[in-house]
Amino acid sequence: MMSDDNSIIRVNNLSRHFTVADGKSGFIGSIQNLFSRRYTTKKAVDDISFSIAKGDFVGYVGENGAGKSTTIKMLTGILVPTSGKIVVAGNVPHINRAQNARNIGVVFGQRTQLWWDLPVLESFDLLRSIFRVPEDDFKRNFEELSETLELGPLLKVPVRKLSLGQRMRCDLTAALLHNPRILFLDEPTIGLDIIAKDYVRKFLKMVNKERETTIILTTHDMDDIEALCSRIIILDQGKIAYDGSTEKLKIDYVREKAIEIELHEDDTGTISIPNVKLVKSTANKKWLRFNQDDISVQEVVSQIMRERRVKDIAIHEPKVGDIIKNIYANGKAASQQTKLQKTLP
Amino acid sequence: MFKNTPIYWKLVVTSIRAKMEYKVTFLFLLIALLFYYLGQLGVILIILVKFKNINGWSLGEMAFLYGLLVFSQGISTLLFSSLNYFENLIIEGDFDRLLVRPLNPLLQVLASSFELSSVAHFLIGSTALYYGATRSGLEWTFQKIVFFPIALAGAVLIQGGIRLAVAAVTFWTTRNRSLVHTIVYSSKEFILYPISIYNFWVQAFLTLIFPLAFINFYPSHFFLARDSSTLLFHPALQYGTPLAGLIVFAMAYALWKAGINHYQSVGN
Numbered sequence: 001m002m003s004d005d006n007s008i009i010r011v012n013n014l015s016r017h018f019t020v021a022d023g024k025s026g027f028i029g030s031i032q033n034l035f036s037r038r039y040t041t042k043k044a045v046d047d048i049s050f051s052i053a054k055g056d057f058v059g060y061v062g063e064n065g066a067g068k069s070t071t072i073k074m075l076t077g078i079l080v081p082t083s084g085k086i087v088v089a090g091n092v093p094h095i096n097r098a099q100n101a102r103n104i105g106v107v108f109g110q111r112t113q114l115w116w117d118l119p120v121l122e123s124f125d126l127l128r129s130i131f132r133v134p135e136d137d138f139k140r141n142f143e144e145l146s147e148t149l150e151l152g153p154l155l156k157v158p159v160r161k162l163s164l165g166q167r168m169r170c171d172l173t174a175a176l177l178h179n180p181r182i183l184f185l186d187e188p189t190i191g192l193d194i195i196a197k198d199y200v201r202k203f204l205k206m207v208n209k210e211r212e213t214t215i216i217l218t219t220h221d222m223d224d225i226e227a228l229c230s231r232i233i234i235l236d237q238g239k240i241a242y243d244g245s246t247e248k249l250k251i252d253y254v255r256e257k258a259i260e261i262e263l264h265e266d267d268t269g270t271i272s273i274p275n276v277k278l279v280k281s282t283a284n285k286k287w288l289r290f291n292q293d294d295i296s297v298q299e300v301v302s303q304i305m306r307e308r309r310v311k312d313i314a315i316h317e318p319k320v321g322d323i324i325k326n327i328y329a330n331g332k333a334a335s336q337q338t339k340l341q342k343t344l345p
Numbered sequence: 346m347f348k349n350t351p352i353y354w355k356l357v358v359t360s361i362r363a364k365m366e367y368k369v370t371f372l373f374l375l376i377a378l379l380f381y382y383l384g385q386l387g388v389i390l391i392i393l394v395k396f397k398n399i400n401g402w403s404l405g406e407m408a409f410l411y412g413l414l415v416f417s418q419g420i421s422t423l424l425f426s427s428l429n430y431f432e433n434l435i436i437e438g439d440f441d442r443l444l445v446r447p448l449n450p451l452l453q454v455l456a457s458s459f460e461l462s463s464v465a466h467f468l469i470g471s472t473a474l475y476y477g478a479t480r481s482g483l484e485w486t487f488q489k490i491v492f493f494p495i496a497l498a499g500a501v502l503i504q505g506g507i508r509l510a511v512a513a514v515t516f517w518t519t520r521n522r523s524l525v526h527t528i529v530y531s532s533k534e535f536i537l538y539p540i541s542i543y544n545f546w547v548q549a550f551l552t553l554i555f556p557l558a559f560i561n562f563y564p565s566h567f568f569l570a571r572d573s574s575t576l577l578f579h580p581a582l583q584y585g586t587p588l589a590g591l592i593v594f595a596m597a598y599a600l601w602k603a604g605i606n607h608y609q610s611v612g613n
Contacts (some may be wrong), residue, residue, distance in 0.1 A: 066396075078441050098447040101444075115363065130446050
């Protein structure tokens with residue numbers, strides 16, 4: 001992994017617990033709630049550590065309630081950790097909240113950062129004042145962003161009248177106007193159609209590359225991860241279940257492979273190889289599945305080629321989404337983690 | 346903090362413009378408020394016509410007492426009204442957004458809503474003050490002219506501090522609507538009348554624990570040159586409003602700061 005001095009975010013033994021009160025309603029209830037001690041504690045983030053290098057593009061994934069948003073909210077200074085240490089570009093976010101805010105850009109997928117009733121351009125102008133971006137820098141930056149994201153026709157429209165995709169483009173611009181070193185994105189593609197998703201992904205890729213902005217993204221959409229992230233951190237019940245490169249996740253973790261074979265019309269034989277499961281079979285199409293610990297891809301393919309007359313063959317790469325689903329499905333985090341640590345160097 | 350002043354102004358102007366998008370709502374609110382306060386005033390007048398005075402307070406003095414309350418309430422409504430709806434910022438998760446900007450979160454909340462309907466308070470309040478001062482023959486000495494804005498600022502800080510404390514409770518409870526209604530809105534009823542009409546314990550409560558009496562009752566003694574030796578604890582209480590304001594607001598701000606550190610945000 002990256003060397004330590006290159007890191008822009010450092011997180012050590014970070015935890016955040018939530019106390020959930022058994023709330024009562026009404027005036028008397030709210031007074032009682034002030035004094036009542038009936039709480040249950042939920043460990044949203046449970047003793048996690050990681051560091052992120054400058055220029056990284058990190059996918060932060062997990063099921064609902066795994067602690068993704070909670071971590072992002074601590075990194076951005078919104079939430080105060082229960083315990084542990086965070087340093088983001090030299091600042092402790094919840095203590096130096098204002099300084100930290102200048103270094104980061106934040107996009108929450110479901111909520112806009114813009115002023116609902118104002119034209120887009122005026123929101124940008126307010127943000128320029130708030131972040132005290134020098135006029136020249138702002139102009140250059142704004143023109144570049146506005147051109148890339150084709151904001152021209154949107155600038156005079158009140159935010160409440162924008163479509164979700166249009167609003168996301170404006171929100172991305174808003175988050176980058178002060179040229180932050182780190183960009184946090186919480187579900188940036190949620191609710192977008194395929195074209196808009198693709199658009200956002202291309203843009204983020206460009207920002208990461210050309211501006212060298214470090215990007216941390218939480219998402220439910222595994223295609224986001226696949227398309228964008230060089231590194232992935234998987235969270236399960238507040239703990240890190242995997243932390244490494246996205247490629248490595250595929251190679252090391254998922255030993256399952258699927259092969260799809262189309263035979264010549266006149267070949268109606270079956271395929272029977274030890275340790276290889278025939279998942280589905282039609283007259284001349286076969287779907288196979290096997291674990292690479294038992295037999296290598298090479299062996300399987302060469303045996304098929306010897307025995308049958310193959311017209312077409314496709315080896316399916318596992319999708320990151322399926323892998324992650326597997327991690328959750330195959331038992332609980334704790335057992336997974338030990339298994340993972342064995343496969344990882 | 347002061348280097349950011351122009352930005353806050355910009356935010357204030359923005360919030361006013363956003364509100365003006367809904368002009369009809371604004372107009373109705375204004376009319377409703379005017380009627381509300383005129384009704385309140387009417388009740389006091391009826392009592393006075395019947396009994397000539399309330400606990401030794403003449404019509405003019407009552408008008409001054411009432412005017413001081415409503416006028417200071419106008420300023421505190423103008424500045425702090427967004428705190429009454431702070432619950433919404435928490436529930437909708439919009440408070441998150443304010444925390445990732447390099448500005449003081451409280452000032453951002455205050456700047457997000459400037460309640461122009463307080464025009465109603467100013468109209469009623471200044472009329473009552475003027476009428477009360479004239480009718481009771483108030484003499485505007487130099488000391489009174491100097492102390493008036495200071496006492497007014499103190500009264501605004503007391504009311505603002507109470508609103509702030511009630512808003513800060515939301516960090517723990519997520520909801521505070523009922524508290525807003527009980528503590529911020531209804532409690533004012535206590536000081537429509539001179540607090541000397543209440544028994545000792547209520548007076549002590551309104552002086553020491555929930556010091557609403559400093560908004561109008563105590564400073565009125567000074568302005569109207571009423572006999573301050575009848576005051577509950579000490580004649581000096583008639584000058585106590587600025588200090589009471591500072592203490593209430595400082596305590597409320599401490600609670601607010603603790604609240605932000607306790608903030609739990611909302612899930613997605």
